[in-house]
């Protein structure tokens with residue numbers, strides 16, 4: 487499937503501009519991918535979403551499994567992705583202390599022994615208990631469910647590991663990821679692009695091995711999975727990217743903080759997904775060029791300014807003030823509260839999508855590194 491075209495490469499980094507074509511539209515890359523776990527973004531209609539410059543939405547196979555027959559992905563002209571469900575199933579094995587988060591925020595507790603006694607992994611997939619039921623999910627079934635859900639881009643079922651896993655365990659997991667990748671290719675859905683996933687934890691030789699192996703398979707693009715701290719992202723990408731085919735798109739799974747976006751793009755990533763824009767909006771944390779504000783703080787109930795004067799989002803361009811949003815969020819009437827949530831979501835999603843638009847412009851002018859420095863200096867200055 488020919489779906490990706492590289493338009494320009496940055497002179498001073500590995501950043502690149504591209505166009506990803508799907509049945510639902512054109513995605514200009516680098517692009518943020520907004521997370522709609524259950525096949526929707528709560529409080530927003532498809533036309534609301536379109537107004538936030540959203541180009542791509544990723545939904546969750548594990549959460550849509552039961553309703554997959556109903557074709558739950560309806561986002562109009564916005565392109566969609568689904569993950570394989572592997573992450574949810576495999577992370578059921580872990581407690582909070584040693585979880586295999588897509589992105590590690592804390593330090594793993596080295597004294598916690600990593601056991602996987604809650605799940606059983608076989609060469610065909612994973613047996614697990616969920617809501618008192620014994621269930622199974624593997625590569626073949628994941629592909630079938632993902633075909634029913636009907637996203638434009640789907641991901642292979644892979645074996646994610648935890649940062650606490652040993653070298654030997656990661657090596658073994660890679661063998662399964664490779665085996666499952668081949669099964670996924672065999673059962674690829676019609677009219678869907680399939681991305682293979684590179685794993686290998688924080689081990690250089692395993693990452694390279696995985697990139698070489700997955701990279702030579704006939705995938706339409708590649709996902710990079712795993713758990714790492716911020717500092718490790720660039721390092722891991724520098725190991726992997728040279729071994730992936732240049733002409734195919736690359737997606738970084740579960741990464742999307744402002745600083746991480748720049749690291750990813752600088753190292754040649756085309757798309758990445760993260761819950762940050764939506765989750766932070768739901769907690770009242772709103773993004774501005776100078777950092778974030780917590781709109782729920784008392785101070786904002788008297789603040790007549792818009793969230794950010796230079797912002798062109800549907801909320802700020804209608805001149806809805808911080809005090810108005812604050813009042814809606816405090817309103818006990820559900821409908822009013824929902825209105826407030828919607829305004830916050832639209833602002834944050836627009837903020838991230840607009841930042842990516844600016845990043846694309848900076849790459850076009852070979853000014854990406856300059857733009858990165860300027861944006862991060864401003865953003866980290868805070869209020």
Ligand SMILES: [Zn+2]
Pocket residue numbers: 793794797798799800801802803833836
């Ligand atoms: Zn705004």
